[in-house]
Structure formats: C-alpha cells, structure tokens
Amino acid sequence: MKTKVYAPGDKVLFKTKTREWEGYVLESHDPEIILLKLQSGYNIGIRENEILNAKLLEKSKELPKKEFKPEINKDKKNIALIITGGTISSRLDSKTGAVIPTDGQAILNIVPEIKDIANITTIKKPFLALSENMSSFHWIKIAKTIEPLLNDESIDGIIIAQGTDTISYTGTALSFFIKQLNKPIAITYSQRSIDRGSTDAYLNLLCSAKYATSDIAQIAIIGHADSNDNSCIAINPTKTRKMHSSKRDAFKAINTSPIAKIAKSKEKINLEILKEFKAKDKTKKVKMDIKYSPDVAIIKIYPGQDPGIIEWYQKNGYKGLILETTGLGHVPSKDSKNNWIPKIKKAISSGMIICATAQTIFGNLNPNVYSAGRQLQKTGIIFLDDMLSETAFVKLSWVLAHPNWKKSIKEKMLENISGEFNPNLKN
C-alpha cells in the first residue's frame, strides 16, 4: 500500500496482517521501509508492502519557536555567544529522525548554571557548518561577526561554539586576523552530542563562560583537561592540536603549556592563570586584518616520495608550501633516488615560498645536526622551529596576502605574532 502521502511527524495508524501499529512517521532512506516511532518510544521499520490499511490520525505540527530573550542580571558580566555548527549545536529531531541545527536557547538549556557566571546578552549564528566543511570563507565570516561585539564596551567576552575537527584552524586564523585583542574569546566544542546526559558541552560551556569573564585578552580553545568532568584547560589556538578522534580531552597544548586551568566543584568554578597574559581593556578598539591568500598547501613528506609534486603545485598557481618534514627537518636528499633538494631550490628561486615544519608534532626543528638538514637549509627554505603545520598553513596564507608589508615574508613567518613559537624553543 502506498504510504508516501504521509510526511515525517504525522501520527498514523497502520494495519498489517497481524496487528495495528500506531505511531509517528519518521524520515526513512529506504523507499520500501516505513520507519515508525511507537508509543513505547522505540523506532521500528515495517515493509511498505505489508501495510494493508493506513489512516492519518494527526497531521505533523511545527512546534512554535521560542525566541531567545536574554535574562539580565546587572551584577554579572555580559558575554556574546557565536554558534557556527558542529556537534555542540546539532540535535536530533526525534519526531522526524533528522539531525537539525539547534538554536542558542537549546544550547543554554544544557547549562542553566551559566546564569550564575554571566549574562548571555547576544546570540549570533553567522552560518551553520560542520567543521570539516569550513574554510577561510567561514573564518572571515566569524571575524566580521565578532568585530562589532569586540568593539561594544557592554560586552565583556565572547564564546564561539564550533565543530571539533578544524577548531584550531579557526582559532589560529582569528589569532592573526584580530589586531590588539581587547577581551577574552573562548572557542569551545563538544565531543559528545548535547542530547545526552553525559555531554561534555555542559562543562566546556561553563568553563568557557568563566574564561570569557576573565581578564585574559587572548583567544583560547577551551575544553576538558582529562576524562573527568571537573576541569578544563584554555590553550592558545596556534599551539593546539586535536590529538584524539573521540575523547573529551582531545585537545592538547603542543610544545607549550595551557594559558589557564578552570576547575569546577559542586560549589564553585575557579580559573587559575598559568602563565603571563595580555590584560583585558574594553575601551580599546580592535581592527580586523582579514586578508587571506588561499594558495597554500601542506605536503607531508614520506619515504620514497616523488618531489615532482612540487611542480604540480607550481603549475596550479600555488604560492606557498608547508613541507611537513621528517625528524629534525629532513626530506629525501642527495643519497636518495628521489632527491627533493634540486626541486625545492628551483621552486624557491622561481618565487615560491616553502616552509618546513615537524611531522613529529612534538619538538623543534634543527637542520644543523644531519647533512640532509644542512642540504635543505641551503635551498632557502624557512624552518619554522616548533610551529604546528596547521598553524604554519594559516599563517603563511595570511602573510602571503600582504605583499606590501615592509618586512620580508621570511621575517614575518619567523616573527612570534600570536604565540605560535615557544620562545624557549626558538633557535
């Protein structure tokens, strides 16, 4: 029997040979199967050809949308919440079975205790995207969204909620885009969906609110310090990497220590600053420098790799390359069948910018120890010491978009603009 006339969310009564089924129709991706939510709450499938008789009991109703109305407590600081998508802002519509973006109010419903820390006065949704689908287009959009909020003296801090996968790219881009940041920006996430009692978004949002009301005028990625639900760390995005595909404490500070630790007990939430920081000054105005050249690629070096790939990038208009080198900063060289040195030299002399980072993730480059490093040094490649490849990628794209700067590209790449180098490790 044809049941396609029923839309997801419709309450129906189906009759099969053996019995009657009452429930809500769900979205089904198999045309022969009708998915039904039963009274018990279980979802089950019935073959469409087994349905003998169908009756519509109730047409699907759109639930009225609740408008976000901020509650203001004059004794509390004010923060703005930016929602951009990802696990932290998606939920499942149990009536239709589809994953839908949620609204700011729903996110705040997870953490009613946020009221005790701050007022959420503004919620902005510049776009909704899964983090793997984001690019510089989205980073620029976020920058434009927060610029007026940063320059609004009534707002003390900002929380940005994003999907986890590429969160450090976003944070890094903002770190370079914003000149003289005047207030805290917390970027947060969830690794466990917000529909479940165990969602890590609860603690992450509380810690982010605490950070956003602090005196630290820096951008930080904020989330679980470990598997326990009692503390978060705030890490400089340019030094942050997602180091686990699923755990709550996936984000680690690489080659540095966190900016702050936020500990939560039943009674209170406490922020402990762990290193020197830039102080907040709401009266200062920020400027955005969102110029960005997307013609940069990352190449991971592996044994036996053909250096011809460099020519492919040149032919296709790329202006900069980040070579994620082995060990202390090596590529296959003189004694290898696939010697990279001549190709690198040639590309650099024809105007391409090539930088080296460490594929070991942890540790610093040092081209002086082995001959491979010394050969590579002579090509004019820029060794980026302990800078993360992802950070190098964003930074080079940003630097290349500024051809009129007085300093050379190499000088800019080696300047510690947003803590992308650990000064203690610098060569």
Next chain:
Amino acid sequence: MEHDYKKVGLKSGLEIHQQLNTHKLFCSCPSILRSDEPEYEINRILNPVIGETGVVDIAALHEHEQNKEFIYQVFDTNCLVELDEEPPRPINQNALKIALQIATLLNAKIFPVSQIMRKTVIDGSNTSGFQRTVMIAHDGYIETKEGRVRIESIALEEDSARKVQTSEETKTYKLDRLGIPLVEITTYPDLKSAEQIKEAALKIGEILRACDVKRGIGTIRQDVNISIAKSKRVEIKGFQDVKMFEKIIDGEVSRQIECVKNNSCKNEVRKALPNGKSEFLRPMPGSARMYPETDTPLLKISREQMDTAKKNLPKLSSEHKSFLAEFGLNEELVKAVLKEKKVEDFKILNKTSDNTELIAKMLTLFQKEIAKKQNLSKEELNKIFNAHTLEDILEKVGSTIAANDVKVVMKNIASGKTLDEALQKSDIDLDSEVRKIIKEKPNLSSGAYMGLVMGKFKGQVSGKEVMGILKKVLE
C-alpha cells in the same frame, strides 16, 4: 493466596532481562565481572537534558535532584566505548543471533528493520546517560496452565554498570558489567494470578537457558508490572528468585488496595525486598526518554538471518529430557547429561554404540570422577574427551576392551597417555600381586584386601577382576 485476584482486577505483566554469553554489545571487550582492584577511576556528572517539548523526563529529574557525582571504576577489560569516550562499534552479531533464536522460540515476529535507541538513564548506571536498546521482535506467546500469555516485545540492550557504593556526595560504579548484551522480554498484562506469573517466568527461563546465555546469580533479572482496578501501573524490580513472586505480588496487591482507598496511587518503580514487601525506587519514566542512537546505522535483519535462526534452534531442556528418557536412562543420568550440555555429544556417540547408559556415564559421571581425582578443570576435560576421542574408545568396547574397562582407559588418557597406550592391558600379574598383599597382611576381610589392591594399582586394574581373584585366592 491472600487475595481473590479476579475480584480485585489484577493485571500483571513480566519483564525479564537475561545476559547473553558473548562479548559486549557495542564493543569487543569481554563480558567479565571483576572482583579485583580497578586500574583507575574517573569522575563524571550527568545532566537532565531538556527534550524538544521542553519537559525534562520525570525519572531523570528525580535522579538529578539527588545532585550526585559519579565515580567509575575502570578495568583493563574495559575500553573507550564503556567510558563514553568513543562512539559505539557495530552491534555484536553473535548477540543478535542469540536474540533472534530466543524470539523464534517465543513464537514472536521479527522486525525486518529496527533502530538502535538511546533510553535516557541518568542515575549514573550508564556513563553516556542512556542505555542502548533495540527492538528485535513483537507478538509472541507462551502457553501456561491458565492459558496463553502473549509476549509484547523482545529487545536487545546493554546491561548497566554495577553500583558498588553510595555516599552523601557520590555514587560509585564498576564498569565491568556495563555493555553486556541483555535480552529483554516483555509480556502483555495477561497474567491473572501469582501462580501464573511464576509459571510464565519459569517457562521463559527454560527457553532462555536452552540458548547461549549466561548462568548464575545476577545473570537473569525479573521485573513485574502490577495494577489492580482503579490503581496505577507499578513496576517491581529485583526478583532474584521465582519463589518470591507470590509473596511480593500479594503484598503489592494489598498496598494498591490501600492506595485506591486513599486515592494516592502513582505510576512508580519499586524494589522487591527479601521480606516480601517493596520500597519506592523512582517515578516511572515517560516515553519521551527514548530517541535514536545516531552513531549506528539502522539495524536490518535479513530473511536469511531469520531463517538461520530458525534452522539452528536449540532444543528446550523439557524436550531434551523426554528425548533422553526414551533411551531408558535413569533420572540421575538424564539430569547429568542436560546439566553438562552433552545432548549433542550423546546423539553422536549413540551412532557408534547402543550402550546408552555407558555413553551417558562417559559424558558425565566418569569425567566428574576423573576431574576430581586428577585435579583437572571441566574445560581441560572437555578438550581431552571431545566426541571424537570418546567415539574411538567406544569402537573398541566389546573387541579390545570390556565396557567395564572404559573408565580406566579414560583415566589413562586424562593422565596423558595416547589412546593406544591407554588401551594396552597393564602387564601387572594381578594374581601374584593379590597373593603378595594377603601374605603381607593376613586375616583381613575381603573388602579390606579389595581396598588395598585398588589403592596400589589406582586406575590400572578393574575392580571386578580384582574381586574375582580375591574370591579365588581367599577360598
């Protein structure tokens, strides 16, 4: 029976949870309960998540109001799935197969497509804040003396974590039990007397035990739903023993008669107490607590899977019982064969020999004796005495050896001899050995000499042979 169940309008249904004998349902960690120290502990909190209707589930709220922190003890047999640090892996196919067999034995109809659901549970017994559960089948039945009892549903779900300690501030759980596959069988409220509830529970229990399920205390849990006319449905949890049914049901009917009088009946979950009474546990959760597990695909059960389940159905112990009794085995042997799950081996060996009593003994009593004497585990013996080895021994009965020699041969094999070595008659000159013993210790009874000889040649000579020689020599 204290009450006239018909008069009070008793309506009751059973909910039975049985652990399956496989690894965990959504990861490949072993289903092992631990009594040693955990590797480490983690600290978590759970929140009542507000549903799309803006209503927090009443049961969830009840738990949240207790404002507890949860401590989880983690063992090296746990993985990130149980820690709620990794999405679930695909559903355990072996557990699914067993669930399909149980559903088929309960005459239920299997859903071709079903969705794994998250059932909100925030008492801390699930690290995720929900229990994963999937509906497998519907509308089955069993027969009882008082009529047919319909089975409403059969679901496959995760067991919860074990609570080890509760304090003012915290609840502590072990993660060893979390995720063990459970089959949940729910009957319609067709049960009309305490006796019928007991009979239905026993009948379902028999079907479960025929399948590959875990055995022993805590591996099966029964809940009973009870209501009388004008009262509200109450779920009573924690019947460990079917003997408690009648007493607790009578007690609950009395309690509900009172609450109807006072107009104070509530939908609630209560816990059975050993004294036959029950205590309030929590409010009954609403249906809004269930939503799809989005980290797993839809569960599709093919016709092929259903057919395989049907073809390989295990026999119930009552069917096995009458099957074995037909061979003239005494009750003790029938019980032993059933207990040791040797019916299949019995059938195989019966093709080689008609001496069914000997076969039954080889499969059970002899092995038990050897296990005890030679300090071997059941698993070790099962390996040594597989159907193939026993078949080889049986083939020699009547030619190389007598039926009486079988136990000795088995003993020899268990102590490491090959079949050929074990079959060799011992080169003991029994006649002169017996004479020697009598000469050393004269004037004892024949029974005492028997003991001495058997003691000296443990397992190498047959008692019957010794007795023959003793008789001859002593005369």
